[in-house]
Amino acid sequence: MKKPVPVYQKIADDLRALILDGSLRPGAQLPTEAALLDQYKVKARATVRQGLNVLINEGLIEPRRPRGYFVVERRRLVYRPQAEFRRRPPETDIFTNLVAEEDGRTPSQDIEVSIVEAPAAIRDRLGLAAGELVAARRRVRKLDGVPYNLNDSYVRLSLVQGTDWMNPGDVARGTNAVLAELLGAELEQALDEIYIRMPLPEEARRLEIGPGVPVGEHIATTFANDNVVQCTINIIPGDRHVIVYDRVRNPEDTGQPRIPWGAQ
Amino acid sequence: MKKPVPVYQKIADDLRALILDGSLRPGAQLPTEAALLDQYKVKARATVRQGLNVLINEGLIEPRRPRGYFVVERRRLVYRPQAEFRRRPPETDIFTNLVAEEDGRTPSQDIEVSIVEAPAAIRDRLGLAAGELVAARRRVRKLDGVPYNLNDSYVRLSLVQGTDWMNPGDVARGTNAVLAELLGAELEQALDEIYIRMPLPEEARRLEIGPGVPVGEHIATTFANDNVVQCTINIIPGDRHVIVYDRVRNPEDTGQPRIPWGAQ
DNA sequence: AAGTGGTCTAGACCACGCA
DNA sequence: GCGTGGTCTAGACCACTTA
Known part of the structure; x- marks a missing residue:
């Protein structure tokens, strides 16, 4: 028995x-x-x-x-995708916003800009052909020197080549403001996908997380005038974050799920 | 070297x-x-x-x-918290909605209703005193007999005692509709928290997941007229879901983060 | 019945950080 | 130097599922 x-x-x-x-x-x-x-x-x-x-x-x-x-000791930071679209306080970088809500810790980020072949996940979401080139802005965000998340943004190369978006340093007004200027239209819509999984060894190394710490992979696809503009992949260590959303009833929501690409 | x-x-x-x-x-x-x-x-x-x-x-x-x-073979279902608030198709159960988007798989759920002392997490969010009783509606949701997620809802006992909310079976019009009737007001706002972690042994057992599968803990706190009404804890196995949100720019968003309770 | 993984024993030597 | 965990050896017996 x-x-x-x-x-x-x-x-x-x-x-x-x-x-x-x-x-x-x-x-x-x-x-x-x-x-x-x-x-x-x-x-x-x-x-x-x-x-x-x-x-x-x-x-x-x-x-x-x-x-x-x-x-283990854990302390969680609020990770709030919706902060990307807020106006007051003046919209800047999502990470700066995020950290502004914490006191006594100093944020920093390592930024790396490059031109690469679009990975498959990006290709699908930006609607690109195989082998097409994109601009990549990769950031490791840290708090008091401890990595908090990875943030890799991709846009069509033709849209941002030679602009401030590709500046491998802080962009004070935010990279989304740069895109809005280039497009003559605000980014006003996004689709968030969140996958929960164990990190790849590469990710575990970059985030300095040990075994037993899962990550969230937050893929944000941003639109302006119903056109895809940017795709950002965030890797979020589970032990250092809580993801937060506000939700309101929207009578116009017809409930059409909209994922034109296959889920991973 | x-x-x-x-x-x-x-x-x-x-x-x-x-x-x-x-x-x-x-x-x-x-x-x-x-x-x-x-x-x-x-x-x-x-x-x-x-x-x-x-x-x-x-x-x-x-x-x-x-x-x-x-x-391992993985196949992911779209998990869409925002479906709770949609009107068309007629709002029913979030899980039914969720599954309606998949074909060829038959959903079922085991429902268990009870009266319990509020766990600390619920107490904090519903603003209850220690030891206060709540009604609990616990569900295991399955697809083709395979558990897909755990869904435990809690409301003040005084609000729902003797009502359809405590019916330990399917409630065709949805339990949220029951709450709306009782309150005379629609549920129109929610705060979602998503924690990413490894499952407790109890959760792993109920969800039939093995080692190496992380879960998302989605805590949804629902409001009507700015009053807390319900708190739901969803445990979502990472290998069987992708969490999806639509996001739109909202000029009225003042950007105040609102988490009156401490993050876990 | 055969072959797989599950559990456990009883050792060995090494790498590393701290006192 | 000491004690900690990190890695590896060379076995043993058992439980389970499928052919």
């Missing part, structure tokens, strides 16, 4: 319970591997390590060699 | 590359542990297993005992 619980599972379950009920608070140290060997009368380190591994991959603990295992 | 890559890491990297570049398509079988032992001239199963474990926890592969390891 009953099935025996593997020892490593029992170890993971016990420690998880301690963490979730607050007995082990964020930042607290767990028993060492040696201590757990004693505690559970188990003979092989591999068994204890297997148990700890479960919790690492759940994002609950992290090893800090050579001190031991610790409960 | 260079540091040697551990064998298990090499195994994980090689197999991941094969999966990501399409050499190993979703559903394809990976080499068995025994084959990898040969291939990498490694002596201990533990080493090979450690490598495979990396990919399992990245959600890329899954063991199907006793056949071997396979590349």
Whole structure:
């Protein structure tokens, strides 16, 4: 009738319970591997390590060699896609907006602008032909030097070549304002897709996140006059953000879902 | 200068590359542990297993005992919080709406209604006192028998006791319509919070998801006449959904972020 | 019945950061 | 230098599913 619980599972379950009920608070140290060997009368380190591994991959603990295992500490920032379209305070960069709501932390970003072949995801959304070139503006956004998210924007090369959009530094009025000038029309609509998944090794490296931390991939496709203008891929570490939307009833919403490209 | 890559890491990297570049398509079988032992001239199963474990926890592969390891197959459904507020087609259940956009799969849901002490997250959002009772409507939504998400709604008990909201079956006109009748006012505003994290064991069990599959926790707080009415917690497995929002420029948006409770 | 992965033992040597 | 975790070896026995 009953099935025996593997020892490593029992170890993971016990420690998880301690963490979730607050007995082990964020930042607290767990028993060492040696201590757990004693505690559970188990003979092989591999068994204890297997148990700890479960919790690492759940994002609950992290090893800090050579001190031991610790409960992770998380602090979340509000990530608000809708801030892109707001007017007051004067619309600037979405990240600057986002951080303005936090005190005492200093934002910075590494910006890199290049001309590349459009990745497939971008091609689909911007409606480009295979092999077509796009301008790419890639940013790593940091708070007190800690990476907070990756933000890669793509637009048709012909639209922005030689303009301020391709300035590999901060653009004070915001890159969206640059696009609006070029188009003679405001960006006034967007479609957000949010995928939840584990990070690729490359992303984990750039964001300095360990195993057990999932990411949100937020793909924002922006329109002006019903024409696609820009596509931005944000990679958002799950342990450092909460995504927030305001929603209001809109009587004109006909409810047509609109995803002309295939979901990933 | 260079540091040697551990064998298990090499195994994980090689197999991941094969999966990501399409050499190993979703559903394809990976080499068995025994084959990898040969291939990498490694002596201990533990080493090979450690490598495979990396990919399992990245959600890329899954063991199907006793056949071997396979590349996971994913198929994503559009999850659209904004569908809650749409009028045409006639507003019904958000899940029914959601599924109406898919063909050939039959939706079902297990519904359970109860009266409980409000969990802390609900208490904060509904503005309740500690220990106060709420009505809970908990649903597991399935497609072809496979769980697609968990949906737990909470409202003040005094508002809905004895009404159709607490009917533990499908409510054809939608539970939001019931609330609107009781209040004499439409639900017309909501605040969505989306947290990205690994599932708790309980959630993983209910959703039948394995290790390496992160979830989105979508907390929707709904208002009528600026009063909080309902709070719903949705748990959304990342491998089966894409979250979609439409966004339009709103000149009246003053940009005040509004989260009266602390982020989790 | 055969072959797969699941669990566990009992060691070994190494890398790293701190006192 | 000491203690921590990181990696790996070389086995053992078991549980499960499919042919």
